[in-house]
Amino acid sequence: MNCEQQMSMLIKVQEMGFVALELNLYLDTHPCDKDALNDFNCAVKLLKKYKQAYEQEFGPLLNFGMSGFAKESWQWIENPWPWEL
């Protein structure tokens, strides 16, 4: 498996996840900020795209059925785990 590619694709998920999380926290206390709402939706759109691309290549990001159907093999148990990349 290509670790460098996996790392760069996972970093995109991490970065956009961080953007969405911070905007989420900001919106909790500024729920009427239209610009922030817009930014949040842009982040969600990109996050979804990056997650799909990553999961297509390297398997599910979530367990317990929250990343959809399994492929031919059970990829959840595959190395490397995120702290091993």
Added chain:
Amino acid sequence: MAMGIIEGGEIMWIYQKSLQHPVKVSYPDLKFAKTVITQYGGPDGELGASLRYLNQRYSMPTGQAKALLTDIGTEE
């Protein structure tokens, strides 16, 4: 990263196979481990703080405050 608490459902928390910040665990480092573990646990640790937020949210008067404590508690 990302522990999501789902109340009333069968899932109490989920794990996302990703981190908030890139980390590589490569060799044992006792001094650093000590720092990390005191951040995690103990009276002033993240774990205690997150559980406090997730319990305090039940007595918050507004949806905004409930949401904020839910989100911060989950993030930590």
